[in-house]
Every structure is written in structure tokens, then in C-alpha cells.
Amino acid sequence: xxxISSVWNQTCELPVSVLHQGMLSALEMxxxxxxxxxxxxxxxxxxxxSYSLPEDHFDNQPLWNNDxxxxxxxxxxxxxxxxxxxxxxxxxxxxxxxxxxxxxxWLRWGPSCLDHIVGAFAFAVWTPGRQELFAARDHAxxxxxxxxxxxxxxxxxxxxxxxxxxxxxxxxxxxxYIAAWLAxxxxxxxxxxxxxxDRLPPGHFLRVxxxxxxxxxxxxxxxxxxxxxxxxKEYAEALVEILDSATAARLRSTTPVGSFLSAGLDSSSVTAxxxxxxxxxxxRLVAFTSVPRPEFNGRVQPCYLPNEGAGAAEVxxxxxxxxxxxxxxxxxxxxxxxxxxxxxxxxxxxNIVNALWMTAIPDQARQRGIGVLLEGVVGNNTxxxxxWTILSQFLLRGRWLKLARTxxxxxxxxxxxLRTAARAATRNLLPMWLTRQLVPxxxxxxxxxxxxxxxWMRRYHLEDRIFDFIYDQPxxxxxxxxxxxxxxxxxPIRAAAHAVTQVEMRDPTADKRLFEFCFSxxxxxxxxxxxxxxxxxxxxKGRLPDSVLYRNTRGLQGADWHLIxxxxxxxxxxxxxxxxxxxxxxxxxxxxxxxxxxDNWPQSGFExxxxxxxxxxxxxxxxxxxxxxxxxxxxxAPSSAGNDAPVAAPLV
Numbered sequence: 084x085x086x087i088s089s090v091w092n093q094t095c096e097l098p099v100s101v102l103h104q105g106m107l108s109a110l111e112m113x114x115x116x117x118x119x120x121x122x123x124x125x126x127x128x129x130x131x132x133s134y135s136l137p138e139d140h141f142d143n144q145p146l147w148n149n150d151x152x153x154x155x156x157x158x159x160x161x162x163x164x165x166x167x168x169x170x171x172x173x174x175x176x177x178x179x180x181x182x183x184x185x186x187x188x189w190l191r192w193g194p195s196c197l198d199h200i201v202g203a204f205a206f207a208v209w210t211p212g213r214q215e216l217f218a219a220r221d222h223a224x225x226x227x228x229x230x231x232x233x234x235x236x237x238x239x240x241x242x243x244x245x246x247x248x249x250x251x252x253x254x255x256x257x258x259x260y261i262a263a264w265l266a267x268x269x270x271x272x273x274x275x276x277x278x279x280x281d282r283l284p285p286g287h288f289l290r291v292x293x294x295x296x297x298x299x300x301x302x303x304x305x306x307x308x309x310x311x312x313x314x315x316k317e318y319a320e321a322l323v324e325i326l327d328s329a330t331a332a333r334l335r336s337t338t339p340v341g342s343f344l345s346a347g348l349d350s351s352s353v354t355a356x357x358x359x360x361x362x363x364x365x366x367r368l369v370a371f372t373s374v375p376r377p378e379f380n381g382r383v384q385p386c387y388l389p390n391e392g393a394g395a396a397e398v399x400x401x402x403x404x405x406x407x408x409x410x411x412x413x414x415x416x417x418x419x420x421x422x423x424x425x426x427x428x429x430x431x432x433x434n435i436v437n438a439l440w441m442t443a444i445p446d447q448a449r450q451r452g453i454g455v456l457l458e459g460v461v462g463n464n465t466x467x468x469x470x471w472t473i474l475s476q477f478l479l480r481g482r483w484l485k486l487a488r489t490x491x492x493x494x495x496x497x498x499x500x501l502r503t504a505a506r507a508a509t510r511n512l513l514p515m516w517l518t519r520q521l522v523p524x525x526x527x528x529x530x531x532x533x534x535x536x537x538x539w540m541r542r543y544h545l546e547d548r549i550f551d552f553i554y555d556q557p558x559x560x561x562x563x564x565x566x567x568x569x570x571x572x573x574x575p576i577r578a579a580a581h582a583v584t585q586v587e588m589r590d591p592t593a594d595k596r597l598f599e600f601c602f603s604x605x606x607x608x609x610x611x612x613x614x615x616x617x618x619x620x621x622x623x624k625g626r627l628p629d630s631v632l633y634r635n636t637r638g639l640q641g642a643d644w645h646l647i648x649x650x651x652x653x654x655x656x657x658x659x660x661x662x663x664x665x666x667x668x669x670x671x672x673x674x675x676x677x678x679x680x681x682d683n684w685p686q687s688g689f690e691x692x693x694x695x696x697x698x699x700x701x702x703x704x705x706x707x708x709x710x711x712x713x714x715x716x717x718x719x720a721p722s723s724a725g726n727d728a729p730v731a732a733p734l735v
Contacts, residue, residue: 088103088156091291092126155208162201220287225574242578256276256278263548307598331360347391379646397630425714442583
């Protein structure tokens with residue numbers, strides 16, 4: 084992965100080359116290989132580049148075309164090089180970097196090249212003749228891109244850190260964005276944690292000229308043309324074909340490729356696909372599974388699988404070329420790891436316990452010379468998608484026999500209770516005021532335990548928004564699937580993973596072609612035969628053991644969270660004290676409630692939802708936010724008193 088950046092200063096108060104050098108220095112961790120740039124008296128463009136693809140040694144960015152009518156920088160991995168080479172008539176494509184493919188596509192199609200390229204990318208093109216800067220992000224948001232602008236100034240960078248290096252770009256935090264994050268709500272719009280810095284969402288482009296600014300969505304998976312086959316079997320076969328193609332494309336690397344492997348359906352499907360592809364080439368695959376510490380007692384809620392080691396081992400045994408490695412979190416510092424990820428993400432890390440195994444596994448991989456790890460994080464939105472909203476759709480469309488058969492099959496296989504099925508089928512028939520009356524008060528109380536300042540809870544109506552987010556479901560499953568796609572932007576965490584671990588994460592389940600296929604098929608394909616996530620279960624028959632294919636319990640990474648927190652409790656208490664000294668954190672967080680949780684530290688019941696949510700989920704989330712706020716506070720609001728007393732950063 085790399086990091087791109089550009090600054091366009093039409094007032095010329097400072098040399099743009101000087102401004103841009105500050106951006107390049109700030110972004111060095113995301114592309115430690117080399118810094119390359121071009122500038123004139125108004126605009127600078129370039130990037131920090133690191134190389135992981137075989138063709139990268141041909142790269143020579145910033146890339147100008149022959150008549151110097153366009154200059155391009157890109158953080159890119161193309162996954163359809165062969166198709167593009169044919170379409171563009173490229174000679175000796177094996178000697179061209181992905182950026183050269185992109186430049187050829189841009190010269191042929193202009194912005195419409197986005198309809199032809201597949202892969203992970205964020206790029207910018209400067210056209211001097213039109214005084215236009217065009218930038219775009221890939222369809223699924225595998226690469227990040229942020230920007231800031233005013234009347235005479237525009238800058239973009241892969242991560243906010245590059246923009247924060249510019250003088251006067253941000254004077255504080257976005258209060259509403261912080262409030263939504265503390266409540267685990269998807270933020271509205273395309274903002275960021277920083278005032279004046281916006282995020283370019285996945286599947287969007289922007290176009291800037293001295294007179295205009297345009298930001299537009301060019302792709303959404305729900306816009307895919309419907310896919311229809313005569314037999315259920317054909318949908319499963321098509322999924323296998325697309326997944327194998329997506330996985331094979333992501334095996335292109337200068338170093339060996341490994342994989343994350345859980346006992347669930349997503350990463351195990353990716354691992355199986357990679358193993359089969361590599362076996363045909365006479366190559367091996369190392370697969371890594373996160374497991375609890377040895378002293379963990381194995382107690383979790385019945386719906387969860389606390390230790391995925393045995394199930395993952397069954398997957399590995401089906402594929403002789405897979406070496407299976409178990410990894411736990413012993414020896415890793417919880418708060419130190421949290422700080423490293425938060426600093427690299429330019430935002431608080433949402434689940435700090437998971438940061439441990441997300442660091443430990445790449446560390447193990449790197450020791451084996453592995454530079455790329457395959458994962459299946461987005462699979463919940465593509466290959467293993469399911470939504471109980473389908474039951475409501477069956478009811479509303481009068482498909483009552485289908486509703487009865489599907490519900491019976493799901494219940495018989497332990498996927499859901501009849502009571503849950505009834506609630507799911509009738510949920511959209513009930514007004515929200517009645518739903519509020521029917522939900523148990525104890526459950527509602529746990530939902531509202533987010534540790535935002537009570538004043539913020541009222542100001543931003545967080546209680547109502549949390550409830551509506553959970554219980555006010557879309558009216559049909561495709562809308563539900565679209566909501567999940569729009570909810571998450573994994574670009575920053577992917578960039579941070581490479582910066583922190585020096586290992587690149589690639590996700591075949593995030594492939595554009597998989598998104599379009601999984602959004603275009605009939606939604607009842609996901610419950611064929613009365614199975615939840617039926618499509619991937621049918622597609623992976625013979626590739627995964629039946630014990631994995633038909634398990635309804637879900638893996639719980641970090642199931643030993645209480646052991647980890649108990650080990651770090653002294654440091655966590657110290658972190659709370661430091662957070663309490665931050666004026667900005669005092670405005671954002673309910674520090675009194677956080678202290679109460681520390682004072683009433685649980686000694687048992689770690690497997691219960693109440694303890695899990697309050698101490699593992701909400702408390703660690705608030706600690707992460709506290710560190711994020713105080714770590715940026717001094718830069719935004721330096722003390723005017725001439726001493727070390729902190730001053731609150733502006734909250735807008």
C-alpha cells in the first residue's frame with residue numbers, strides 16, 4: 084500500500100512544494116519505501132510509495148502522459164489486468180505497473196474508466212489544460228482518501244494525518260461525529276473526526292476546478308442488474324467462480340501470501356479458495372487462527388463459539404497444502420497496542436481487545452516472510468449475507484407458504500426461535516412507539532450504556548437513535564444489505580494495519596464483482612432449504628467440513644477479554660486519570676460513569692451480555708476515544724498560559 088497527496092494553493096502565500104513536503108513527511112508510515120512528487124507554483128502532487136506487487140518496480144509516479152496533458156498518482160492494486168490489457172490493446176503488459184494501466188484507462192475513457200477497473204485504489208489526476216483535479220476511491224472502499232477545501236485552497240491525502248500537517252486546516256473536532264462514534268452509530272454524511280476534513284466515501288469521485296467543486300457517487304452495489312438463473316445450484320456455482328477469481332487476483336505479491344482462518348464461513352471460504360489455487364501451482368498457504376489464552380475457562384453466551392482453533396483446524400485438514408498456526412495475545416500490551424492503532428488510523432480504535440490478535444497474527448506472518456494476509460471481513464455483506472427481514476418480505480408479499488417453510492427450516496436447524504421469527508416477520512407492521520413498549524426495559528438499559536457525556540446524549544438524541552438503529556429495520560432485505568454496505572468504511576483500518584504491522588490485508592469478499600453478484604440475486608437465495616447464509620453453505624460444499632458449513636454458533640474473537648482487561652487494569656486506571664485531565668475529553672465522555680465501572684469491576688459473569696457490553700464494549704470504546712482526543716488536543720489548542728495546562732480543543 085501507498086499514500087497519495089496533493090495540495091492546490093491558488094493564493095500562493097507559501098510555496099506548495101514546502102506545504103506538500105510536510106504532507107509527505109506526515110504520511111511516511113503508510114508508504115515507507117520512497118517519496119516522489121511534482122510541483123509547479125500552484126499545485127503539488129505525489130505520494131509515499133511502498134511496493135508489494137511484482138510489477139511495482141516499473142512504477143514511476145507521479146506519472147505524466149506523453150504530451151504532459153495529465154499527471155496521475157495512485158495507491159492502487161488492479162485485479163483485472165488481463166481484461167484491461169485486452170480492452171486497451173496494451174503491449175507487454177507484464178512490464179507495466181498498475182498505475183500505467185490506470186493512466187492508459189484514463190486517457191481512453193476519462194472518468195468513465197471507473198466503470199472498467201476492478202481492485203483497490205485511491206487516485207488523483209491533475210489536468211493542467213483544464214486546471215482540474217479529479218480524484219476517486221474504489222468501489223468498496225479498500226483504500227482511504229480524505230480532503231479539505233476553501234475558496235482558494237484544496238488538498239487531499241490518503242489519511243487525515245497528511246492534511247493535519249498543513250497550517251490552519253483543522254482547528255478542532257467534529258462534535259456530532261464523536262457523539263455518533265461513542266454510541267456505535269454510523270456517522271451521517273461524509274465527515275470525519277476533524278473539523279474541515281471530509282472523507283471521500285467508497286464508490287465516489289470528486290472534481291475540483293478554480294470555479295467549482297463536485298462530489299458524486301459513481302457506483303453502488305444495489306444498482307447492479309438483476310441476476311437470474313433457473314436452478315438454485317447455478318447461483319452457488321456462480322459464487323464459487325467469482326470468489327475464486329477474486330481470491331486469485333489478490334495472490335499477486337512479491338512475498339508469500341497467508342490468510343486469517345476462523346471457524347466461520349467467510350475467512351474459511353477465502354482460505355479454501357486460496358489453498359486450491361495455490362495447490363495447482365505447487366505452493367503452500369499458512370493460515371492463522373486467533374485463539375483464547377490457555378487459562379480461559381471457555382464460558383460465553385450459548386450463541387457463540389469461544390475457541391475457533393478446532394474448527395479452523397478441520398478446515399486446514401481438508402487442504403493438504405495448508406499449514407495451520409494458532410495465535411493468542413500473550414505478551415502484547417493492551418494500551419500500547421491501542422495507541423499504535425489509534426495513531427495510525429487517525430481515529431479511535433473501536434475494539435481494543437481485537438487490536439491484540441490483529442497485531443499478533445501479522446507479527447507471526449511477518450516472521451515467516453509473509454507480506455500479505457487474506458481475510459473475509461466483508462463477507463457478512465456479500466457471500467454470507469443474511470437478514471431476517473426476508474421473513475417480513477414473505478409476509479407482506481403474501482408468500483405465506485414460503486414463510487412457513489423457511490421459518491420451519493430455520494427453527495429446526497437452530498438458526499432462530501419461533502418467537503424471533505414471529506418478531507422478524509411482523510416487525511415492520513408495528514409502529515415504533517409500540518415497539519418501544521414491547522422491548523424489555525432491561526435490554527434497553529444496556530443499549531444506552533454508551534459513555535458519552537449525558538449532555539451530549541440529550542443534545543444528539545442518542546438514546547432514540549440507538550434504539551431506532553437496532554429496531555427500525557428497513558422494509559426489505561436488499562435495503563438492509565445496502566445499509567450495511569453504507570455503514571462501514573474500512574479504508575482507514577486497512578491503511579493502519581499496513582502501517583502498524585508492515586503486512587497488507589486483502590479481502591476477496593470485498594471484490595466489486597462479488598458485491599454486484601450478491602446484491603443482484605433474489606434475496607431468498609440466502610435462505611434456500613431453510614438455512615441461514617444458505618448461498619455460501621451450498622457453494623462451499625466439499626471445500627469446507629460439514630461441521631463448519633452447518634454450525635449456527637458464531638465465532639467470538641477476543642472471548643478471553645476479561646483476562647486481558649484484568650491484566651491491564653492498572654494501566655487502564657492510569658489512562659482514565661490522564662483522560663480526566665483533558666478538557667476536550669471531559670466535554671465528550673461520561674467520566675463519572677467510567678470511574679464507576681472501574682470501582683465496580685466484575686469478578687464473575689463475564690459471559691453475560693450485561694457484563695460483556697458494559698466493561699468490554701462500552702468502557703474500552705470510551706478509553707480509546709479519550710486517548711484519541713487528548714493525543715490531538717495540544718495540536719488543536721496549545722496552552723496560551725505559557726505552561727503545561729491543557730486547553731480544550733474546539734468542538735464544532
